[in-house]
Amino acid sequence: MTSAAPAKTQYEAVIGLETHCQLNTATKIFSTSSTKFGEPPNTLIDPVCMGLPGTLPVLNQKVLEYAVKTGLALNCQIASYSKFDRKQYFYPDLPKNYQISQYDLPIAEHGWLEIELVDKETSTVTRKRIGITRLHMEEDAGKLVHGGSDRLAGSTYSLVDYNRAGVPLLEIVSEPDIRSGQEAAEYAQELRRILQYLGVSDGNMQEGSLRCDVNISVRPAGQQEFGTKVEIKNMNSFNAIQRAIEYEIERQIEAVESGERIIQETRLWEEGSQRTISMRVKEGSSDYRYFPEPDLGPIEVSSEQLEDWRSQLPELPAQKRHHYETELGLSAYDARVLTGDRAIAEYFEATIAAGAPAKPAANWIMGEISAHLNSNTSLTINDLPLQPESLAELIGLIEDRTISNAAAKNILPELLEKGGSAKAIVERDGLGQISDQGALETAIAEVLTENPKELNQYRNGKTKLLGFFVGQVMKKTGGRADPKLTNQLLAKKLNS
Amino acid sequence: MASIRELHQQLINNERSAVEITQAALDRIQALEPKLHSFLQVTADQALQQAQQVDAKRAAGEDVGLLAGIPIAIKDNICTRGVRTTCASRILENFVPPYEATVTQKLIDAGAVMVGKTNLDEFAMGGSTETSAFQLTANPWDTSRVPGGSSGGSAAAVAAGECPIAIGSDTGGSIRQPASFCGIVGMKPTYGLVSRYGLVAFASSLDQIGPFARSVEDAAILLGAIAGHDPMDSTSLKVEIPDYTQFLIPDLKGKKVGVIQETFGEGLDPDVEKSVRQAIQQLEDLGAEIHDISCPRFRYGIAAYYIIAPSEASANLARYDGVKYGIRTEDAENLMEMYTRTRAQGFGSEVKRRIMIGTYALSAGYYDAYYLQAQKVRTLIKQDFEQAFNQVDVLVSPTAPTPAFKAGDKSADPLSMYLVDLMTIPVNLAGLPGMSIPCGFSETGLPIGLQLIGNVLREDQVFQAAYAYEQATDWHTRSPQLDTGNEPPKQQKKAGKQRG
Numbered sequence: 001m002t003s004a005a006p007a008k009t010q011y012e013a014v015i016g017l018e019t020h021c022q023l024n025t026a027t028k029i030f031s032t033s034s035t036k037f038g039e040p041p042n043t044l045i046d047p048v049c050m051g052l053p054g055t056l057p058v059l060n061q062k063v064l065e066y067a068v069k070t071g072l073a074l075n076c077q078i079a080s081y082s083k084f085d086r087k088q089y090f091y092p093d094l095p096k097n098y099q100i101s102q103y104d105l106p107i108a109e110h111g112w113l114e115i116e117l118v119d120k121e122t123s124t125v126t127r128k129r130i131g132i133t134r135l136h137m138e139e140d141a142g143k144l145v146h147g148g149s150d151r152l153a154g155s156t157y158s159l160v161d162y163n164r165a166g167v168p169l170l171e172i173v174s175e176p177d178i179r180s181g182q183e184a185a186e187y188a189q190e191l192r193r194i195l196q197y198l199g200v201s202d203g204n205m206q207e208g209s210l211r212c213d214v215n216i217s218v219r220p221a222g223q224q225e226f227g228t229k230v231e232i233k234n235m236n237s238f239n240a241i242q243r244a245i246e247y248e249i250e251r252q253i254e255a256v257e258s259g260e261r262i263i264q265e266t267r268l269w270e271e272g273s274q275r276t277i278s279m280r281v282k283e284g285s286s287d288y289r290y291f292p293e294p295d296l297g298p299i300e301v302s303s304e305q306l307e308d309w310r311s312q313l314p315e316l317p318a319q320k321r322h323h324y325e326t327e328l329g330l331s332a333y334d335a336r337v338l339t340g341d342r343a344i345a346e347y348f349e350a351t352i353a354a355g356a357p358a359k360p361a362a363n364w365i366m367g368e369i370s371a372h373l374n375s376n377t378s379l380t381i382n383d384l385p386l387q388p389e390s391l392a393e394l395i396g397l398i399e400d401r402t403i404s405n406a407a408a409k410n411i412l413p414e415l416l417e418k419g420g421s422a423k424a425i426v427e428r429d430g431l432g433q434i435s436d437q438g439a440l441e442t443a444i445a446e447v448l449t450e451n452p453k454e455l456n457q458y459r460n461g462k463t464k465l466l467g468f469f470v471g472q473v474m475k476k477t478g479g480r481a482d483p484k485l486t487n488q489l490l491a492k493k494l495n496s
Numbered sequence: 497m498a499s500i501r502e503l504h505q506q507l508i509n510n511e512r513s514a515v516e517i518t519q520a521a522l523d524r525i526q527a528l529e530p531k532l533h534s535f536l537q538v539t540a541d542q543a544l545q546q547a548q549q550v551d552a553k554r555a556a557g558e559d560v561g562l563l564a565g566i567p568i569a570i571k572d573n574i575c576t577r578g579v580r581t582t583c584a585s586r587i588l589e590n591f592v593p594p595y596e597a598t599v600t601q602k603l604i605d606a607g608a609v610m611v612g613k614t615n616l617d618e619f620a621m622g623g624s625t626e627t628s629a630f631q632l633t634a635n636p637w638d639t640s641r642v643p644g645g646s647s648g649g650s651a652a653a654v655a656a657g658e659c660p661i662a663i664g665s666d667t668g669g670s671i672r673q674p675a676s677f678c679g680i681v682g683m684k685p686t687y688g689l690v691s692r693y694g695l696v697a698f699a700s701s702l703d704q705i706g707p708f709a710r711s712v713e714d715a716a717i718l719l720g721a722i723a724g725h726d727p728m729d730s731t732s733l734k735v736e737i738p739d740y741t742q743f744l745i746p747d748l749k750g751k752k753v754g755v756i757q758e759t760f761g762e763g764l765d766p767d768v769e770k771s772v773r774q775a776i777q778q779l780e781d782l783g784a785e786i787h788d789i790s791c792p793r794f795r796y797g798i799a800a801y802y803i804i805a806p807s808e809a810s811a812n813l814a815r816y817d818g819v820k821y822g823i824r825t826e827d828a829e830n831l832m833e834m835y836t837r838t839r840a841q842g843f844g845s846e847v848k849r850r851i852m853i854g855t856y857a858l859s860a861g862y863y864d865a866y867y868l869q870a871q872k873v874r875t876l877i878k879q880d881f882e883q884a885f886n887q888v889d890v891l892v893s894p895t896a897p898t899p900a901f902k903a904g905d906k907s908a909d910p911l912s913m914y915l916v917d918l919m920t921i922p923v924n925l926a927g928l929p930g931m932s933i934p935c936g937f938s939e940t941g942l943p944i945g946l947q948l949i950g951n952v953l954r955e956d957q958v959f960q961a962a963y964a965y966e967q968a969t970d971w972h973t974r975s976p977q978l979d980t981g982n983e984p985p986k987q988q989k990k991a992g993k994q995r996g
Contacts, residue, residue: 047595051815053588053696054575054597056729086811088858090835097814158831160819289858291867294700294808296730 010221011256013249015178015214016133017187021170021201022140022209023066028166029139030057030100035168037207041161049139049166051095056295059084063168064107066200067137068301068309070170071108073194073316074132081300082107084137084293089286092160093142101171102136103290107299109134113194114318115186116336125332130187131175140167170201176215176226181245185238188212193317197342205236212241217262218252227252228262232276234269244269248276320345328358337366343381344370347388354392361395368409372416385419394422406479407431435482440473440489443481447472448493458494466490497657497975500714504562507554514550514565518543518609521567525611525658528978531639533631534653536572538612539579543567546609553607563721564607569653569662572613573620574705575694576600579610583696584628585618587816587823587842597694598726599663599705606721611659614649618844619813620670620698622646624903627846632903635677636976637942641900644674647708651678654708655943656978661718662708667698668801669896669920671706672932676895676945679934679974681715681962682708686953687927688733690719691726697812699805700731702924711972712933712963716740719955735953743956744963748782751961754789754888759919765898771936771944772894775965779892782964787888791880796873797922803857803870804925809847810854816842878926881951890961891949893919895932899942919947929955933962934971943971 028035031048048055071078085103111132116125142165148156172191178184192203192210203210212235217227232248235241247269252262267276315323317339324335339345344365351361369386373379394415397403403411403426411425426432434440447469448455458465466487473486498506506512512520522540529535550565570576573583575593582588600610617627625633625648633648635641636656643652647664651674654662664671666684675682683706690705697703707718720740726732755776760769780786818824818838825841828834843851857866884891896919923930928949935946946965950958966972 047593050820052575052593052595052821053581053583053591053815054573054593054692054694055595056693056731058728058730088811088814090814090817092817092819092831095815095820096811097817098811287860289811289855289860289863291807291811291858291863294731295697 009257011218011249011253012221012223013179013216013218013245013252014176014226015180015184015216015245016176017174017178017184018213018215019172019174019188019191020140020211020213021172021191021195021203023063023168023170024199024201024209025060025062025066025168027060029060029063029137029168031166033166036163037209039163041159041163044163045165049095050162057100057293059296059299060168063137064299064301065309066168066198067107067135067170068306069198069313070172070195070200071111071135072310072313073198074108074111074113074135074172076108076111076132076135078108078301078306079105079299080303081105081298083298084296085290086293087138088289091141092158093144093162093165095142095162095165099139099141100293100296101138106134106136107301108132108136111135113187113190115183115190116321116332117182117186118333118336123333128177128183130177130183133173133175135170135172138169138171140164140169181242181249184214184245185242188241189238190317193340193342197314197316199314205238214241214245214248216245216248216252218249218256227256228264230262230264231266232269233266233279236271240269240271243274244276247274251276314342317342324358328352330358330362334362334366338362341381347381347384350388351392351395354389356392356395357399360399361391364391364395368412369416385417386415387419390415390419390422397422397426401433401435401482402426403431403433404479404483407433410479431480433482434477434480435485437485437489440477440481440486441493443473443476444469444486444490444493447476455494466494469494497710498660499711500562500566500660500709500717503566503660504564507550507560507565514547514554514609515544517565518547518567518611521611521659524656525653528656528658531634531978532636532652532656532658533633534614534643534649534656534658535569535612536582536584536615536628536630536649537580539610540612542579543609543611546604546607550607550609561606562717563603566608566661567611567659568603568608568718569612569614569650569659570600570610571616571620571647571650571662571664573616573665573696573698574600574663575696576610576613579613581613581696582630583619584616584630585816585843585847586629587838588696588821589629589823591822593694595694598691598728599694599722602722602724603663608721614647614653614662616649617646617670618847619696619809620646620665620667620703621809621846621850623669623673624901625649625674626903627844629844634903635900635942636978637679638900638940640902641942642677642903644677644896644900646670646674647682648674648677650708651675651680651682654678654710655680655976657975660710661714663705663718663722664708665695665698665703665705666920666924666930667702667704667805668917668924671708672920672923672930672945672947673896675708675932676947677900677943679937679943679945679971679976680708680710681712681931681933681966681972682706683715683719683931683958684923684929685719685723685955686733686929686950687924688731689723689735689737689929689953689955691724691729691732693726693728697808699808700812701808702801702805704924712959712966713741713744715931716744716959716963733953738956740955740959743959745960746782746964746967748779748784748961748964751784751890751957752787752888753779753784753961754787754884754891756794756884756891756893756919757788757790758792758794759893763897764894765938767936767938768894768897768899768944771938772892772946775935775946775969776892778965778968779961782968784961789884789888789891791877791884791922793873793876793880794918794922797877797925798917800870800873800877800925801917801921802853803866804874806850806854807857807867807870808854810851810858813843813847813851818842874925877922881922881926881928881949885951885954889950889954889957892961893947893949895919895945895947899938899940899944923947923949928952929958931958931962933966934974935965935969936971937974
């Protein structure tokens with residue numbers, strides 16, 4: 001008889017993300033001040049974004065374009081008729097004490113994006129669609145700096161910086177389709193890639209241009225109704241999103257298991273302690289007293305305009321990954337890395353277009369070139385003096401065995417620093433590979449003469465010294481000896 | 497009192513300089529203000545500087561437009577760069593806008609000379625100018641009576657000859673009703689014809705800036721100068737602005753004039769009814785076909801208005817919180833106290849009442865029953881007008897059911913008050929052009945106004961009918977007899993009638 005231990009309940013997390021994304025338009029959503037980040041406080045303001053009496057908002061048309069393009073990229077339905085509403089609440093960072101947002105008629109709804117989940121052990125890739133509930137346009141608020149406390153409560157005074165007030169935002173709300181921290185982090189990363197591909201946002205989480213709030217509940221697997229939802233804020237990286245969710249799932253399961261009730265609240269992710277802490281308990285839903293913004297007319301997008309914007313969409317990351325795997329024969333991993341950044345993908349594609357085969361091009365870009373970029377954080381791939389055409393030339397020289405891989409690696413630093421033609425450097429430095437049999441035989445003869453002891457040992461059976469002799473030949477030829485031919489000739493000579 | 501053209505002619509003929517014209521206006525303001533209190537602020541130095549610039553331009557041989565050197569008063573809810581703009585509210589007592597309203601910029605560009613900022617009901621909420629936090633303005637025809645409101649200061653200033661023209665704003669009748677009470681011409685243009693940029697918002701979907709003048713022609717000249725598309729105002733219409741003076745034709749042959757039946761009923765002052773009926777007869781004598789028109793949903797206008805206007809106002813006035821400008825309470829312990837005390841101290845009771853009504857109407861659970869329902873009524877009222885304008889070119893009604901009432905008069909017939917709103921508010925709800933012109937006097941010598949209403953952007957029809965009537969009558973030539981010698985006793989502020 002085995003004692004019947006009670007079956008352990010399996011739990012499932014139900015997660016939705018609400019993402020605020022600052023658009024990188026030159027000017028604010030309803031006025032002409034710059035949207036630049038990090039300027040001295042209250043230097044990028046104007047009467048309109050400050051909500052001075054008598055001022056009126058005028059929609060920056062670029063914001064509408066970016067919102068529609070993002071909606072299209074997220075497979076949404078674009079509203080042909082949409083409007084702005086006033087969302088009312090008092091807070092000192094909100095100049096008018098209402099935020100111009102969109103309530104019941106958002107610009108885009110009913111979309112989805114596809115995430116890829118890579119199993120680290122098996123390298124298998126699973127794909128999953130996450131629904132997009134809605135996407136709407138709104139204005140950002142300013143920023144408070146509290147004196148005497150890091151929060152409003154307890155501070156002795158607060159300063160307000162309105163530079164951020166009126167910076168255009170897209171709010172993108174996902175369906176509760178996400179089930180793990182990894183899926184959430186993937187979702188957020190894919191969203192950022194799409195925004196970056198579209199060129200509508202830099203998606204910088206540190207500077208707050210991409211902010212993700214998480215709604216999360218747990219329920220026993222198989223249960224239909226949702227558990228009580230908790231909101232988590234204050235994650236400054238994708239990794240933090242994942243860890244915050246993993247922590248919160250654990251916390252909620254433990255609470256449920258020990259018979260506690262989950263309370264509906266907002267919790268803050270604390271990076272230092274790696275945990276979530278309660279910020280405020282929600283008592284009923286806030287009443288924002290939304291009503292249509294009378295200062296702005298309805299937003300109408302004609303079908304011509306919509307098609308024009310649709311035709312301007314670039315190839316998006318998911319499409320590129322598919323294209324790299326099926327048409328270029330790259331692994332899912334390579335495709336993911338290369339498409340992670342639009343500029344890198346474009347560099348890769350330009351290298352191929354200049355004649356390089358895909359796999360070596362991918363290896364060079366993901367290897368040496370990425371390492372170089374990582375060690376120079378101020379540098380982006382677009383700033384590299386090494387042009388894709390020159391990289392393709394370098395790869396061509398290896399492929400046709402003009403130079404060895406080792407020689408290529410030797411000249412790469414110069415190309416990365418100064419650019420120019422790979423071929424010209426090879427010619428200038430005489431780096432061409434020695435494939436001439438006579439020249440190699442001369443070098444081999446010299447090496448054997450210079451190393452009688454090793455030669456003797458070899459001939460007495462210590463054949464692993466072959467590598468030593470290859471090395472010596474390489475040394476003698478300045479690394480230019482054709483490795484394959486050198487091996488063949490050496491073996492012949494040593495064994496004769 | 498001289499018209500714009502007459503003053504312009506004096507300037508062109510070198511009979512008077514712009515500085516002399518301006519100085520004459522400033523002298524009259526100085527003489528009359530102790531009695532009238534039309535102005536919250538007289539900008540004498542700036543006015544004389546502007547006038548000097550006009551004179552310098554002329555001395556340099558440059559042509560100047562009709563409005564160059566013409567003194568004008570501006571309602572104090574229109575932002576003027578560097579000149580305090582208070583909305584007659586404590587909360588903006590010290591507010592100096594760092595920008596110019598589009599309307600006043602256009603006037604500056606035309607060479608008009610701003611002589612000062614005029615009194616109004618606080619944030620334009622009221623119908624008598626009595627809710628001003630600072631002073632009571634007197635009606636020039638009888639200083640114990642109100643000038644109407646909310647643009648009472650501008651109306652009184654023009655009626656008393658303190659300046660020939662003025663600018664007001666009209667959300668539910670705030671130009672037309674004081675024009676009627678003061679015996680002058682006042683016009684609310686089609687919504688969107690004049691930019692609202694710089695007009696401190698009361699109810700954004702209803703507010704419209706318009707002219708006060710002593711003649712239809714002066715109103716036409718002034719409207720032409722301030723109208724036009726403004727990229728700073730998304731609700732501003734993209735239309736060409738005609739020269740409105742071309743529509744000033746003293747003939748109404750073939751014109752169809754509709755008389756709104758619902759505006760003649762119980763509560764209408766007999767003197768007003770008599771004058772308006774005579775005016776309609778006069779229009780017929782001028783060749784117009786007179787039609788009886790029914791607008792059955794008019795009576796719901798007041799109810800819809802008192803939901804929509806306060807709802808918008810409750811949001812528009814949320815920004816006055818002591819954080820960025822205006823007054824801030826001295827003694828707050830925390831943020832919530834700063835908000836509530838600043839607003840409690842800064843706003844008057846009428847403004848507070850409307851903020852509360854609007855906040856209530858927009859609250860969860862009440863929105864559909866109030867705000868949404870009011871918007872539906874608004875649509876029905878528009879439809880009434882659309883049907884009316886299928887039959888006629890211009891609609892007429894009394895502007896207000898009574899002549900000016902006494903300051904602090906609480907014994908007014910509530911139905912009279914109801915009817916005041918009935919006549920002007922539907923025009924705002926439908927976004928139509930409306931004008932009040934003098935059409936007679938009560939037995940006690942108080943002015944009576946005739947309201948003319950046009951279809952959307954048919955200011956031309958309104959101007960033609962108004963001009964033809966004006967040229968056939970002499971009401972507009974009469975002026976109040978004001979004794980400029982005596983200092984009257986200081987008026988006490990009392991609660992008065994409220995209207996928008």
